[in-house]
Amino acid sequence: MNDAGTKDQERPEHGRGGTYTVKGQEFVRDSRYITTRITRDGADGYPVEPGRYRLIAARACPWANRAIIVRRLLGLEDAISLGLPGPTHDERSWTFDLDPGGKDPVLGIERLQEAYFRREPGYPRGITVPAIVDTRDGAVVTNDFAQITLDLSTEWTAFHRDGAPRLVPDDxxxxxxxxxxxxxxxxxxxxxxxxxxxxxxxxxxxxxxxxxxxxxxxxxxxxxxxxxxxxxxxxxxxxxxxxxxxxxxxxxxxxxxxxxxxxxxxxxxxxxxxxxxxxxxxxxxxxxxxxxxxxxxxxxxxxxxxxxxxxxxxxxxxxxxxxxxxxxxxxxxxxxxxxxxxxxxxxxxxxxxxxxxxx
CATH class of the missing domain: 1.20.1050.10 (Glutathione S-transferase Yfyf (Class Pi); Chain A, domain 2)
Structure with missing residues (x-):
């Protein structure tokens, strides 16, 4: 219940944040993510490895668009492949309706939800983009949109293109x-x-x-x-x-x-x-x-x-x-x-x- 004594409304918002709640009629975004990181030392069990991971990022979504831009600016196209869901979705998941047969050509799935369920069966929060998926087992590694782009800049430096900008300052x-x-x-x-x-x-x-x-x-x-x-x-x-x-x-x-x-x-x-x-x-x-x-x-x-x-x-x-x-x-x-x-x-x-x- 909210402060006004009425029940908070929870709605799906798959672009980012999973669900949001209207608390006292104010929009509050769910900020719970899968925070596993892909790092040079592989501390979370996922080391930087070219060709292993797939970025799923719908062009429609502003949070996913960030990851597409950073990947391109840094020249990581050969290191991390890109999957592009279509612009619309239902309450369950983003779908790969732009691909032949309605399936992602690398992961072989129709819905991004399948990759979340491989990470956590019955994943209870929203199916969001961007998400990075491990192509070895088809499971989501992370959907922590803010950390994803920072890690592309700082952890994937060995695979940046010549002349790539330094998007995260050293100072x-x-x-x-x-x-x-x-x-x-x-x-x-x-x-x-x-x-x-x-x-x-x-x-x-x-x-x-x-x-x-x-x-x-x-x-x-x-x-x-x-x-x-x-x-x-x-x-x-x-x-x-x-x-x-x-x-x-x-x-x-x-x-x-x-x-x-x-x-x-x-x-x-x-x-x-x-x-x-x-x-x-x-x-x-x-x-x-x-x-x-x-x-x-x-x-x-x-x-x-x-x-x-x-x-x-x-x-x-x-x-x-x-x-x-x-x-x-x-x-x-x-x-x-x-x-x-x-x-x-x-x-x-x-x-x-x-x-x-x-x-």
Missing amino acids: PDERAEMDSVMRRVYTEVNNGVYRCGFAGSQEAYDAAYARLWTALDWLEERLATRRYLMGDRITEADVRLFTTLVRFDAVYHGHFKCNRNKLSEMPVLWAYARDLFQTPGFGDTVDFVQIKQHYYVVHTDINPTQIVPQGPDLSGWLTEHGRDELGGKPWGDGGTPPPPVRDDERVAPGHNPLYPAEA
Whole structure:
């Protein structure tokens, strides 16, 4: 029971967090994960080993999109394979409906739930992406989305491409600052849009809305004088903010009622987001069609008709951003952009302005 004396509502939310609870009409995300780590020393029983693990990460999901971006920026495509569930799911699980026969070609399963059950029969929490699966036994190793990307940066260094950026700073003070920035981005922005969208009362929504826009105004100010969140180069913090910003006008502005402004009406954040979108490894991972299908079809409590909007116009993502005037070295000293996306991992034509519809 919640403080108001009414029963808390628990709902499935498979994108990340398993389930969420509306406590006193406020959205509270379940943060219980499988926290096993893949490390160089194999302390948890899972050593870094190229070819052994498969990243399952739906393009529709912002939390999974992070892992896709980091894997690409670091050049880990040959070390860790990628499985892509479709954009919609039922209450049981994400499904591999985009693959021939509706099965993941490596794991041979129809539902990601099967990999969770191989790790823990009857796994009681939500079936979330991203998840890393051990191809030896088909069981999930971890779905701890925040730790997954940090470990790709710090534990898989032997398999990074030449010129890979250093997304996690070595300097302790810079790392502490980045962690602080990422905590605020997560609580107020990444999760803040969900807090607005799934609020169960006007009061809860009003409070969530105020928190979100306080944070976005803070980011607008922070990024006015620096090209990236931590200064002159791309870090993990930018990856984490980008996946929310790129979904903002297409989904969060209307679907989640985050409608004080569109992203395209915030000069600094809009230019920053376009800068990243046009940077190899960011925009080329984004599938706007799948993003809209996921939110507008799956969230039937918010959008019971399941009608997917046609807009917004996406051509603005390719317009000049002017952020290079702030200088900086996006990839750090000696770093280089990743090579073009391999053919079998490209976003479908027409799903992204970088990949126009085929004539």
